[in-house]
Amino acid sequence: MPLKTLWGVTLLVALFASQVYAAERLTCVRAVLAEVDYPPFYYMKDDELIGISVEVLNQVADQLNLEIEYIRLSWPRVLNHWKMAL
Numbered sequence: 182m183p184l185k186t187l188w189g190v191t192l193l194v195a196l197f198a199s200q201v202y203a204a205e206r207l208t209c210v211r212a213v214l215a216e217v218d219y220p221p222f223y224y225m226k227d228d229e230l231i232g233i234s235v236e237v238l239n240q241v242a243d244q245l246n247l248e249i250e251y252i253r254l255s256w257p258r259v260l261n262h263w264k265m266a267l
Contacts, residue, residue: 210242211250212252215256215259219232222234230251230253235251
């Protein structure tokens with residue numbers, strides 16, 4: 182294969198891969214928390230989830246241009262979600 186053709190194919194593959202990566206890029210992350218409050222890490226106050234863990238996750242999400250969806254579940258269901266993610 183001539184060198185010009187090889188570079189052309191490489192460029193096309195790189196462009197296609199970057200578009201696929203951009204299309205599959207995450208925009209929202211789901212954080213699963215136990216339904217029991219664990220102050221000071223996370224707890225409900227005036228119908229708002231607050232705490233050290235929530236603040237850290239929100240700061241990281243802001244830096245990565247992500248949104249976080251917080252879901253509160255019973256502890257066995259939290260463990261089940263964690264196992265399913267592996």
